[in-house]
Amino acid sequence: MRDPFVASVKANALDSRFWKSAMSLKSTLHDPLDASDPSDSFSSGSAFQLLLQQGQSGAPPTPVVLPAETYEAQAAVSASGPGGPGSVVAETSGGLTINLIFDAAAMAAPASFRAGIEQAAALLSSAISDKITLNFNIDYSGTGGGAAAGPDSGQWVSYSTVRADLINNASPGDTSFNALPTASTIQGQSSVAVWNAQLKLWGLVGANDTTTDDGTATFATDIDPNLLVGVALHELTHAMGRVPYGPQPDVFDLYRFKSPGVRLLTDNIPASASYFSLDGGYTKIADYGRNSDPSDFLNSGVQGGSDPFNEYYSYGTLQQLTAIDLKQLDALGFHLASQTPVVIQTDGTTSLVQVGSGYFLDTVGSSSAGPQLKYNGSGVTAGEFGNWTPYGAIQVGSGYDVAWKNPGANQFTVWNTDSNGNLISFLVAAVPASNATLKSLETTFQQDLNGDGTIGLPAATILQTDGTTNLIKMGGYFFLNTVGSPNIGPELTYNGSPVAAGEFGTWVPYGAIQVAGGFDVAWKNAGANQYTVWETDSNGNLVAFLVSAVPGSNATLESLETTFHQDLNGDGSIGIIATVIQTDGTTSLAEIGSNYFLNTVGSSSTGPELTYGGAPVTAGAFGTWVPYGAIQVSGGFDVAWENPGANQYTVWHTDSNGNLVSFLVSAAPGNNATLEALETTFQQDLNGDGTFGILSTVVQTDGTTSLVEIGSNYFLNTVGSGVTGPELKYNGLPVTAGEFGTWVPYGAIQVSGGFDVAWKNPGANQYTVWSTDGSGNLQSFLVAAVPGSNAALQSLETIFHQDLNGDGTIGIPAGTSPAAAQPAQASQTSFDGQTLTLNTPSAFSGQLVGFGGDGTLTGSDQVDLRGFNFYTLHTGFNTASGTLSLSSGSSAASLQFLGQYSQDSFHFADDGNGGTLVAAAAPATLASVANEVSNFAAHDTFVFAPNFGNITLPGFAPATDTLQFSKTVFADVTALLAAAHDDGSGNAVITDALHDTITLQRVATAQLAAHQNDFHFV
Incomplete structure (x- = not known):
């Protein structure tokens, strides 16, 4: 009958039977389950009672107490707690799998601790071929150099069943179990107590159940890491069932003899002398211990003092399983893999050894097994990667290099592993035998890895040295080596495969240079006089073509010569042969090949290339147009082009990279003013007229302003500045000579806000004066198509300092009566206090003060322009001068307003008599604001409506100028003089009833009284 038994964990810590270091064992150990041991606190406990009953009755106890070391290990794990995520590590070589379940203390231990436990588990998994899974708890605690372990669960099985299972499951030819008695006892x-490991072997528990608790081990924290693998082999095999029992046996006890035929069925310490035997006790294989653990080997026994299963370990203890250890495991029922180590290759200090289906990296001359070769943390097994087999290994700085080959495919791979034998990276992967990196690794391995009969790379031929790079040919392949470096550089590759000599027919590489991000490699086809330059990445693989199958004269090829430091096309020079077309100041326009470059004078570097739409401009790209001059300017370059046959010229403006941005002139004739003006920028006679710059003609100089004709355009220059002033414009476009028929400009003067420009039509004896803004653009007409006798024209002569009408005088001629010259006479002008009527509008040159209203005809000040047809009226207002320009048919007039006005300040209407009414659209803006009337000529008339504000007249001339008032302001001259006083500063001040004031500067009230005809009241 098979009876389950359950471990009963004891309530307090035990002084366990640790497997002790001979150097650290100092205390006398006792048996915690021996009733005769007075130090045992459990002598009256349940475990003791069960064993006592067992000895008296011969019946197995239920449940059975676990081995003492199990309790010690379980207590340590329980005290530590679970290890958390990542704490379970599986070790397997295709047969046995050991799940190492590290507790919290073990996870906090140095990585070398877990690595040692894992290596021991790997050795066991490679030694045992049974496809079962064992789950072992691992702890790291305590000091003293000891360790403890045991199985955690099992079942009672009848002896006859155990014997049958051992014999029936034995490997072919294995006679280890033949000497077992055939009886039922x-x-x-x-x-027989059968622990979980054997239960899984025989199918009594799920073979690969990962939920079972199969064993526990604890290790002291001060075990030397160099000895840890041997200690772990010792303890993990305890957990697998290498433990004594009694008085009923476990599987281990079936081979522990005191003498032939007599087995020792007890776990008492000290133990009686006993030994390991497979033939009924007649042949001793190993002696068992007496003082530490009866299942361990005696250090002085026949098996020798270095076996890892011995009672005590030392620095001489082997760190691998011995042949006797394997016999012990075989006797426990485990099937052994072929354990004859097969040395695959010895390279220098490292032997690649196959043990069973696993591979190990052993140190030459060492008795210890090296780390197992692993992939993703698991031991590599023979055949795991198909036809790939490892065939060489060498220890390097921090691990190992391992060579693999696939003979059928003639491919090779080299692994780099860590010091535990686990794959980290590929040095080469599935490469052919010709691979240069593989060949270079042969000197590291001291082995002919590719079977070509040599170790290392073949002799190299330097094809070309360009700067810092050697183009090397080795064994029919090409390499890009760094000059002076002993290392082989990257191999030249195409689509990821090495380039072989002759692969591209008659094309051969003949130069290479390292550049940012990779290499440039030059190829030539000598018979066809063709050249190609590759751009590769840093691994030597083709990325792009810099030039492809071009002739030797190709400009890009020639320009690359300076990068290569090599005459690539064999023309005897390095770099492009440049032709300087023109040097203008600091810039040379150079033709290199069929391209154009904008070079800095004195620099050895090639400047930006001339481009159009981002593409280089080539000779002949634009037909007969050719570039013939260039100059660097702010932000880029100006480039001059000519079309000689058509006598046309174009000037490009480019950015700093030489790319066309805009046209400064386009297909213009040689006399184009803009073209001529650009000659001073280029410092070059662009149009071939023998001069630099525009030929200018001074039409007239008036005071501070010169009217200059440059080419067919007009400019308003400041006298003495040397700078070309604003160009005269109409509707935003430059005015050109002849644009207005026989009308020609003949005078100009700068005024506040812009310029006044005088025009004449000599044949018709007519005159016009423009008012322009500061940029020379027409804003309004001061007079328009008036005769030379026009008073407004004559009054403007004092502003121009020029006899505009050719009458021999500047200003209105002396002797002309005010009535004839001024609109103050009733025949020309009348004012009723609201409406100023101008019978001859073109002759009015006065200024209107306080002009305002509510936007209606009845509630607003008005000017009635007689003879101005409302239906053909055109108007414009100059805010700078306060001038409203009006024209209707052939009639023109200008009204000057004092105050803040705009075009929207006026309404226009038919006066019912064929004329036009100008009405105020808003109240006057003069109130409480001091306004100064300036730039007025002699014989000015000032018309004041009510609420005119505060006005200053700096140049009022008694006897020639006129003040006109509404009778609602002053009834007559007597009322006006009564309201006038001298302010003590030499000025006469007139104040009306609303406290509006007129200040006449440098005029006394006595002068006003003497010239009462200066005042008019309507």
Whole structure:
């Protein structure tokens, strides 16, 4: 009968039977389950009672107490707690799988601790071929150099069943179990304790159940890491069932003899002398211990003092399983993999060894097994990667290099592993035998890896050295080496495969240079006089073509010569042969090949290339147009083009990279003013007229302003500045000579806000004066198509300092009566206090003060322009001068307003008599604001409506100028003089009833009284 038994964990810590270091064992150990041991606190406990009953009755106890070391290990794990995520590590070589379940203390231990436990588990998994899974708890605690372990669970199985399972499951030819008695009992015992490891072997528990608790081990924190693998082999095999029992046996006890035929069925310490035997006790294989653990080997026994299963370990203890250890495991029922180590290759200090289906990296001359070769943390097994087999290994700085080959495919791979044998990276992967990196690794391995009969790379031929790079040919392949470096550089590759000599027919590489991000490699086809330059990445693989199958004269090829430091096309020079077309100041326009470059004078570097739409401009790209001059300017370059046959010229403006941005002139004739003006920028006679710059003609100089004709355009220059002033414009476009028929400009003067420009039509004896803004653009007409006798024209002569009408005088001629010259006479002008009527509008030159209203005809000040047809009226207002320009048919007039006005300040209407009414659209803006009337000529008339504000007249001339008032302001001259006083500063001040004031500067009230005809009241 198979009876389950359950471990009963004892309540307090035990002084366990640690497997002790001979150097650290100092205390006398006792048996915690021996009733005769007075130091045992459990002598009256349940475990003791069960064993006592067992000895008296011969019946197996239920449940059975676990081995003492199990309790010690379980207590340590329980005290530590679970290890958390990542704490379970599986070790397997295709047969046995050991799940190492590290507790919290073990996870906090140095990585070398877990690595040692894992290596021991790997050795066991490679030694045992049974496809079962064992789950072991691992702890790291305590000091003293000891360790403890044991199985955690099992079942009672009848002896006859155990014997049958051992024999029936034995490997072919294995006679280890033949000497077991054929009876139903063994030394009077009918039951055998079978631990989980054996239960899984025989199918009594799920073979690969990962939920079972199969064993526990604890390790002291001060075990030397160099000895840890041996300690772990010792303890993990305890957890697998290498433990004594009694008085009923476990599987281990079936081979522990005191003498032939007599087995020792007890775990007492000290133990009686016993030994390991497979033939019924007649042949001793190893002696068992007496003082530490009866399942361990005696250090002085026949098996030798270095076995890892010995009672005590030392620095001489082997760190791998011995042949005797394997016999012990075989006797426990485990099937052994072929354990004859096969040395695959010895390279220098490292032997690649196959043990069973696993591979190990052993140190030459060492008795210890090296780390197992692993992939993703698991041991590599033979055949795991198909036809790939490892065939060489060498220890390097921090790990190992391992060579693999696939003979059928003639491919090779080299792994780099860490010091535990786990794959980290590929040095080469599935490369052919010709691979240069593979060949270079042969000197590291001291082995002919590719079977070509040599170790290392073949002799190299330097094809070309360009700067810092050597183009090397080795064994029919090409390499890009750094000059002076002993290392082989990247191999030249195409689509990821090495380029072989002759692969591209008659094309051969003949130069290479390292550049940012990779290499440039030059190829030539000598018979066809063709050249190609590759751009590669840093691994030597083709990325792009810099030039492809071009002739030797190709400009890009020639320009690359300076990068290569090599005459690539064999023309005897390095770099492009440049032709300087023109040097203008600091810039040379150079033709290199069929391209154009904008070079800095004195620099050895090639400047930006002339481009159009982002593409280089080539000779002949634009037909007969050719560039013939260039100059660097702010932000880029100006480039001059000519079309000689058509006598046309174009000037490009480019950015700093030489790319066309805009046209400064386009297909213009040689006399184009803009073209001529650009000659001073280029410092070049662009149009071939023998001069630099525009030929200018001074039409007239008036005071501070010169009217200059440059080419067919007009400019308003400041006298003495040397700078070309604003160009005269109409509707935003430059005015050109002849644009207005026989009308020609003949005088100009700068005024506040812009310029006044005088025009004449000599044949018709007519005159016009423009008012322009500061940029020379027409804003309004001061007079328009008036005769030379026009008073407004004559009054403007004092502003121009020029005899505009050719009458021999500047200003209105002396002797002309005010009535004839001024609109103050009733025949020309009348004012009723609201409406100023101008019978001859073109002759009025006065200024209107306080002009305002509510936007209606009845509530607003008005000017009635007689003879101005409302239906053909055109108007414009100059805010700078306050001038409203009006024209209707052939009639023109200008009204000057004092105040803040705009075009929207006026309404226009038919006066019902064929004329036009100008009405105020808003109240006057003069109130409470001091306004100064300036720039007025002699014989000015000032018309004041009510609420005119505060006015200053700096140049009022008694006897020639006129003041006109509404009778609602002053009834007559007597009322006006009564309202006038001298302010003590030499000025006469007139104040009306609303406290509006007129200040006449440098005029006394006595002068006003003497010239009462200066005042008119309507």
